[in-house]
Amino acid sequence: MTTGENSTPGAAAQAAAPGGPPTALFALAWLWVGVPMAYGIYELVLKVTKLFTGG
Amino acid sequence: MAPGLLDRSRTVAPPGWSRWLIPPAALSVHLSIGQAYAWSVFKPALESSLNLSGTASALPFQLGMVMLGLSAAFGGTLVERNGPRWAMTVSLLCFCSGFLLASLGAAVEQYWLVVFGYGFVGGIGLGIGYISPVSTLIKWFPDRPGMATGIAIMGFGGGALIASPWSAQMLESFGSDSGGVATAFLVHGLVYAVFMSLGVLLVRVPAEGWQPPGGKRPxxxxxxxxxxxxxxxxxxxxxxxxxxxxxxxxxxxxxxxxxxxxxxxxxxxxxxxxxxxxxxxxxxxxxxxxxxxxxxxxxxxxxxxxxxxxxxxxxxxxxxxxxxxxxxxxxxxxxxxxxxxxxxxxxxxxxxxxxxxxxxxxxxxxxxxxxxxxxxxxxxxxxxxxxxxxxxxxxxxxxxxxxxxxxxxxxxxxxxxxxxxxxxxxxxxxxxxxxxNPKHHLPEPASAAGQAEGTAGHEGGAEHKEATGR
CATH class of the missing domain: 1.20.1250.20 (MFS general substrate transporter like domains)
Incomplete structure (x- = not known):
């Protein structure tokens, strides 16, 4: 089974196939985009709370 | 001569390559170009430092949106022909050099250069970047094309969420005078260049005959x-x-x-x-x-x-x-x-x-x-x-x-x-x-070549079009 034969990112990352991309590459790629996105959402949630607290 | 890094043949996925590496490649581009919707963060600083009206300070964004539409409409065929890595590279170069030009414009207090850099040059990067991963994602996820393109286009919405607080923080640190705005633009251009390079390096097109995994059918x-x-x-x-x-x-x-x-x-x-x-x-x-x-x-x-x-x-x-x-x-x-x-x-x-x-x-x-x-x-x-x-x-x-x-x-x-x-x-x-209506359908051989675009097929399709006189 190759990594390309998995249906989710997690499964794909766990089953790195010979010749396929290493698990570290999955982690790097998803963290690369995930961390800034998490920062953006965190900042957004801070603003959203003001709608309910009236602050 | 060996094919260059941007050549389509260099982007064909090797056996075992996972399709789940394509969404982050697409996201690295869309999260960057989505910054456009956070342009308003720069408006007050530009207005005070360059003595602009509110209408004038909106010009770079407006021109950027016009260029997005035009470059996506007119550049789409080139993107299909040259592949996603070429498109992402063009997007990176235009979007980031747009920021660098805008930085120069702010530094020398020549607002037209800000408009031209961010709006015109950067806007081309927006349009080409927006469509760059779409057909590649659809080819990798023929069983779930909506989900795949949804991830990428979600990134365009998310880009402003990241840029808005980040840009505001930068202006607070560098100052809101023309020098501070210039430095902020410079940092944006450089950081986005590094961030988008992940997409350029990671993106792959599926090899000829590749099928969705686990028996999933298109x-x-x-x-x-x-x-x-x-x-x-x-x-x-x-x-x-x-x-x-x-x-x-x-x-x-x-x-x-x-x-x-x-x-x-x-x-x-x-x-x-x-x-x-x-x-x-x-x-x-x-x-x-x-x-x-x-x-x-x-x-x-x-x-x-x-x-x-x-x-x-x-x-x-x-x-x-x-x-x-x-x-x-x-x-x-x-x-x-x-x-x-x-x-x-x-x-x-x-x-x-x-x-x-x-x-x-x-x-x-x-x-x-x-x-x-x-x-x-x-x-x-x-x-x-x-x-x-x-x-x-x-x-x-x-x-x-x-x-x-x-x-x-x-x-x-x-x-x-x-x-x-x-x-x-x-x-x-x-x-x-x-x-x-089937009269619009491509003849089968061209279709097949187009489907095999992952390898060298698209060029094949283009050649077929020439050969068939379309």
Whole structure:
């Protein structure tokens, strides 16, 4: 089974196939985009709370 | 001579390559170019440091949006021909050098250079970047094209969420004078260049004959879906079909209706509840706008993924039909309940985002994968049109209602009713969409070559077009 034969990112990352991309590459790629996105959402949630607290 | 890094042959995925590396590649581009929606952060600093009016300080953004539409419409075929790595590289170079030019413009206090750099050069990067991963994602995820493009286009919505606080923080650190703005632009250009390079390096096209994993079949091979074609239509032919223009109307109406709320969200919630016992403060209104941004981003992924299950036509029935009912809810009951107002607005905006994200998969259903990126680029002119129409309708009507002595929720009743009418027009257009007439289909050999675009097939398809005189 190759990594390309998995249906989710997690499964794909766990089953790195010979010749396929290493698990570290999955982690790097998803963290690369995930961390800034998490920062953006965190900042957004801070603003959203003001709608309910009236602050 | 060995092929260069950008050559299509260098982007064909080796055996074992995972398709789950393509979404982060796409996201690295879309999260970057989505910065465009956070341009307003720079406006006050530019206005004070370069002595500009509010209208003038909006010019780089407006030109950027125009260039986005034009470059997506006219560059789509090039993107299809040269592949996603080439497109992402062009996007990186244009978007980031746009920031560098804008930095120079701010440093020497030549505003025209800011407009030209960010708006014109950067705008080309926006358009090419927006469509760069679309057809590649659809080819990697033929079993779930809506979900795949939803992830990427969600990134465009998410880009502003990242850039907005980040840019504001930078201006706070560097200062809001022309030197500070110049430094902020410079840092943006350099950081985005590094960030987008992940996409350039990581993106791959599937090899010839590659099939979805685990026995998953492409949607066109699953249980019979009348609108999902197995044939292919070229971009040039697609724009000659009624289906393309009906979908153009659908997208334009959906986006116009969404922008109608987005444009006036903060003053609207304030006006709706101004005369109640719980008026909305400016900070709370900002929170409402933030909540809508979240709905916009979430809708792109959620509804586009849902369209893989219920079908594209049904999904647009929801966007346009349920969206119209949500507008009706705001018109009739909006000022009686704050939660109801917020929920209705969130649903409308989630449908607005979903409309953007679902449309590439709808195009793939109707026209096949052959030149879906190029067709998508041409369809984005509907977005540009809606970008003018939506704010125009809402602002003009709100102003005229105010002049007529209305206040509160009464300012918006007519504009919101017009939005319901626009959604109804879109609903009818969606109902009229039928499968494309087979006379527009490519002959089988060209189709097959186009499907094998992952290897060297697209060039094959282009050659075939030449050979067959099309």
């Amino acid at each position: 949607q066109e091979q699953q249980s019979r879906k009348p609108l999902v074609t197995t044939a292919n239509v070229s971009a040039r032919s697609a724009v000659r079909t009624p289906q393309f223009w009906l979908l153009w109307v659908v997208l334009c109406m959906n986006v116009t209706a969404g922008i109608g709320i987005l444009e006036k969200a903060a003053p609207m919630i304030g006006d709706f509840f101004a005369d109640t016992s719980t008026p909305v403060s400016a900070a709370a209104a900002a929170g409402f706008v933030a909540l809508l941004s979240l709905a916009n981003m979430g809708g792109r992924f959620l509804w586009s993924s849902t369209s893989d299950v219920i079908g594209r036509k049904n999904m647009y029935r929801c966007y346009l039909g349920v969206g119209g009912l949500m507008y009706l809810g705001i018109v009739l009951l909006g000022d009686s309940s704050k939660p109801l107002f917020i929920v209705c607005a969130m649903v409308i905006i989630s449908f607005y985002g979903g409309g953007f994200a679902t449309v590439p998969a709808y195009l793939k259903d109707l026209f096949g994968t052959y030149e879906v990126g190029a067709i998508h680029g041409r369809l984005l002119t509907a977005w540009s049109t809606a970008g003018v129409l939506g704010p125009l309708i809402v602002n003009w009507i709100a102003d005229s209602q105010e002049a007529a002595g209305r206040s509160g929720a009464g300012l918006y009743g007519l504009a919101l009713s017009i939005m319901i009418g626009l959604l109804a027009v879109g609903f009818v257009a969606n109902e009229l969409i039928r499968p494309v």
